[in-house]
Amino acid sequence: MSVQNTPVEDDQPPIAGSWNRLYAFVLLLHVAIIAALYLFTKVHS
Amino acid sequence: MHPLDWTILLLTLFSIVAYGVWKTRNINTSQSYLQGDRDLPWWTIGLSVMATQASAITFLSTPGQAYNDGMRFLQxxxxxxxxxxxxxxxxxxxxxxxxxxxxxxxxxxxxxxxxRSLTAILFLIQRGLAAGLTIYAPSIVLSELMGWSLDITILVMGIFVIFYTVSGGTKAVSVTQLHQMTIILVGMVVAVIIIVFRIPSDIGFNGAMDIAGQLGKLKVVDTDFSWNNRYNIWSGLIAGTFLFLSYFGADQSQVQRYLSGKSLAESRMGLLFNGIFKVPMQFMILFAGILVFVFYQFNKPPVHFNKANVLQLEASQYSDDYRQLNARYDSVFELKQTAVRTMLAATRNNDETLRDTARAQVQRLQKSAAGIQGEVDQLILKIDDKALVEDTDYVFLSFIMGYMPLGMIGLLLAIIFSAAWSSTSSELSALATTTVVDIYRRTAVKNRDDRHYLNASRWFTVLWGALALFFAYTASLFENLIQAVNIIGSLFYGAILGIFFVAFFMKKIGGRAVFYAALIAEAVVLLMFYLSGNVAKINGILADWASNSSEFFAASCTMAIWMVKAIGNVSYLWYNIFGCLLVMGIAWVLEKAKPERMG
Known part of the structure; x- marks a missing residue:
C-alpha cells in the first residue's frame, strides 16, 4: 500500500465563517461549561 | 425479565445489527472493508466517535462511581x-x-x-487488552440476568459482535453506531426522568439536590492540585488533554471513525460535535448515579449489590452471620433515613446548627453502613478468597432490575448492549486494519491481490475477537472496569502521543532517535506503574538495606525510598504527559548526541 499525497479540499465550516472562529466558539463554550460546573459545585457544597 | 422487556431488547439489538449487515452487503474490496466508502456525514461521524468511546463500561461503572464517589470523575x-x-x-x-x-x-x-511498526504494535497491545474489558463488562449483566456462567456469556457476547464486524468491516461499525448511539442518548434521558419521578414526592428534585450536595456528592470541580488525586481540574485539563490527544489522534479505533468522513470538513465537524456534547453527556450519566444515591436514602439498598455473591452467601454456612449483618444494616438504614430527613428539613428552614448536626449523624451512619458492608465482603471472601467483592459496577444494574418500569428494563439493557457492541466492533475493526495495513501487507506478505487482503482482514478480525475473548476471561482481576480501561490506555498512550508530537512539532528529529526514545519512555512508564502497586514492598527492602549498610549507602537508600514513594503516588492520568514528554526529551537528546542524516 503506497501512501500518496491527495489534494485536500479544505471546505469552509457550515457555521461561523471560518474554522478558527468555530474552534474559538468550542473552546469558549467549554470555558463557560466549566465555569457553570464550578458555580454548581459552590452552590451545592 | 418480562416478555415485553425481552421483546424490546431483542428487537432493538437485532434490527440494528441486521440493518448494519444489510447496508454493507456489497463490501468486496479491502479498501471498502478497512476504510469504508468515505461517504459519511458529520453527524454520523460525531455519533460514531462518541459510540466508540462510550462502551458498556461507561453505563455500568460511571453511575456506580458517582454513587460512591460523587461527580468529580467528570473532570x-x-x-x-x-x-x-x-x-x-x-x-x-x-x-x-x-x-x-x-x-x-x-x-x-x-x-x-x-x-511506524513500533507505534502500531504499542497500539495493538493496549487496544487488544482493552477490547477484552469491553466484552467482559456487558457479560456481567447478561450472566446475572440469564443465570448463565460468566464464561459462557462472554463467549456468546463476543461471537455476536465478531460476526457483524467480520461481515461489514468499518462501514458496518459506523452505520450501526449511528443507531446505537441514538438509542443510548434517548434511553439515558428517559432513564434520568424516570429516576427523578422515583424519588419520594415529599423530597422532590430540589430536595434530592440538597441531600446530594450536603453529603458531598455534587462536588464536580476540585481546584486543589495534588499528584495523587486522580480527578481534579488540573489533571483533567492538562493530563486529560494529553490522554485524549493520544486516544483520538493516534488510536486507530478513533482515527478510523473520522477518516470515514466524506470530506475533511465533515470529519472536523464530527470531532467538534464530540467536543461539545461529551462533557454534558457524561454529566448526565454521572447525575443518574447521584439520583440513584438519593433514591437509596429512602429505599433500602442491598447490603451488597452483586446478587451472585449474595446468593452464594445465603446458601453457605455463613448464612446466619449474613442475616444478622443484614438486620444491622436495616437498623442503620432506618436511622440514616430519619437523619437525612432531619438534615433536609433543617436545610429548608435555614437552621444551620441542626443541619450540621444531622449531617454529621448521617455521615457517622454512612460509616457504620460501610463497616457492615465490609463485614459482608469478608464473609464472601471466606467462601471464595478470589471472589470479586467490589460491587460499584453493579449499583446501576441492580437499580434498573429492581425499580425500572415495564419496558424500560429492556430499553436500558439494549443501551448497555448497544454500547458494548459499538465500542467492541470499532476496536476489532481497528485492530484488524492496523494488523493488515501496518504489519501484514507492509512487511509480512507483500504484493498479493486485493481478494487476499480482504480475506486476511476478515481473518484478522476473527483472530483479534478471539484474543479479546481470552482477555475478557481475565478481566475480573480488575477492581473497577472503567478505571482499568483508562489505566491500560494511560500506560501506552504517552509514548504513542510522544512519537506523534515529535513527528508534528520537532521537524529535525529522525526515526532512530524517536524509536529508542519511545522504547525508553515506555519502559519508564511501565516501571512507574509497577512502583505504584509495590511501594510498601520495595521500600521495605530498601529500608532493610539501609539498616545494614554504611552511612553513605544508607543515605542513598533513604533517598531512594523517598523517590519510590513520590513516583508511586503519581496518579495514572499523569503517565500520559510523562510518557509524551519523555519521548520528546530523550529523542531531542539522542538526536543532539548523534544526529541522523535526514533524507
Missing amino acids: FYFGLPIAMVVLCAFALPLYYKLNVYTAYEYLERRFDLRA
Missing part, C-alpha cells in the same frame, strides 16, 4: 474539547492530505518503517 473529560480542537487544526488535515488508512502510515512517511 476526567475536561481535556477532551481542547484535544478535539488541536486535532482538527493539526492532525486531520495531515491525515487527509496523505490519504492514509491508519494513523501509523504517516509515521513511516515522517520517520521510517520501524517507528
Whole structure:
C-alpha cells in the first residue's frame, strides 16, 4: 500500500465563517461549561 | 425479565445489527472493508466517535462511581474539547492530505518503517487488552440476568459482535453506531426522568439536590492540585488533554471513525460535535448515579449489590452471620433515613446548627453502613478468597432490575448492549486494519491481490475477537472496569502521543532517535506503574538495606525510598504527559548526541 499525497479540499465550516472562529466558539463554550460546573459545585457544597 | 422487556431488547439489538449487515452487503474490496466508502456525514461521524468511546463500561461503572464517589470523575473529560480542537487544526488535515488508512502510515512517511511498526504494535497491545474489558463488562449483566456462567456469556457476547464486524468491516461499525448511539442518548434521558419521578414526592428534585450536595456528592470541580488525586481540574485539563490527544489522534479505533468522513470538513465537524456534547453527556450519566444515591436514602439498598455473591452467601454456612449483618444494616438504614430527613428539613428552614448536626449523624451512619458492608465482603471472601467483592459496577444494574418500569428494563439493557457492541466492533475493526495495513501487507506478505487482503482482514478480525475473548476471561482481576480501561490506555498512550508530537512539532528529529526514545519512555512508564502497586514492598527492602549498610549507602537508600514513594503516588492520568514528554526529551537528546542524516 503506497501512501500518496491527495489534494485536500479544505471546505469552509457550515457555521461561523471560518474554522478558527468555530474552534474559538468550542473552546469558549467549554470555558463557560466549566465555569457553570464550578458555580454548581459552590452552590451545592 | 418480562416478555415485553425481552421483546424490546431483542428487537432493538437485532434490527440494528441486521440493518448494519444489510447496508454493507456489497463490501468486496479491502479498501471498502478497512476504510469504508468515505461517504459519511458529520453527524454520523460525531455519533460514531462518541459510540466508540462510550462502551458498556461507561453505563455500568460511571453511575456506580458517582454513587460512591460523587461527580468529580467528570473532570476526567475536561481535556477532551481542547484535544478535539488541536486535532482538527493539526492532525486531520495531515491525515487527509496523505490519504492514509491508519494513523501509523504517516509515521513511516515522517520517520521510517520501524517507528511506524513500533507505534502500531504499542497500539495493538493496549487496544487488544482493552477490547477484552469491553466484552467482559456487558457479560456481567447478561450472566446475572440469564443465570448463565460468566464464561459462557462472554463467549456468546463476543461471537455476536465478531460476526457483524467480520461481515461489514468499518462501514458496518459506523452505520450501526449511528443507531446505537441514538438509542443510548434517548434511553439515558428517559432513564434520568424516570429516576427523578422515583424519588419520594415529599423530597422532590430540589430536595434530592440538597441531600446530594450536603453529603458531598455534587462536588464536580476540585481546584486543589495534588499528584495523587486522580480527578481534579488540573489533571483533567492538562493530563486529560494529553490522554485524549493520544486516544483520538493516534488510536486507530478513533482515527478510523473520522477518516470515514466524506470530506475533511465533515470529519472536523464530527470531532467538534464530540467536543461539545461529551462533557454534558457524561454529566448526565454521572447525575443518574447521584439520583440513584438519593433514591437509596429512602429505599433500602442491598447490603451488597452483586446478587451472585449474595446468593452464594445465603446458601453457605455463613448464612446466619449474613442475616444478622443484614438486620444491622436495616437498623442503620432506618436511622440514616430519619437523619437525612432531619438534615433536609433543617436545610429548608435555614437552621444551620441542626443541619450540621444531622449531617454529621448521617455521615457517622454512612460509616457504620460501610463497616457492615465490609463485614459482608469478608464473609464472601471466606467462601471464595478470589471472589470479586467490589460491587460499584453493579449499583446501576441492580437499580434498573429492581425499580425500572415495564419496558424500560429492556430499553436500558439494549443501551448497555448497544454500547458494548459499538465500542467492541470499532476496536476489532481497528485492530484488524492496523494488523493488515501496518504489519501484514507492509512487511509480512507483500504484493498479493486485493481478494487476499480482504480475506486476511476478515481473518484478522476473527483472530483479534478471539484474543479479546481470552482477555475478557481475565478481566475480573480488575477492581473497577472503567478505571482499568483508562489505566491500560494511560500506560501506552504517552509514548504513542510522544512519537506523534515529535513527528508534528520537532521537524529535525529522525526515526532512530524517536524509536529508542519511545522504547525508553515506555519502559519508564511501565516501571512507574509497577512502583505504584509495590511501594510498601520495595521500600521495605530498601529500608532493610539501609539498616545494614554504611552511612553513605544508607543515605542513598533513604533517598531512594523517598523517590519510590513520590513516583508511586503519581496518579495514572499523569503517565500520559510523562510518557509524551519523555519521548520528546530523550529523542531531542539522542538526536543532539548523534544526529541522523535526514533524507
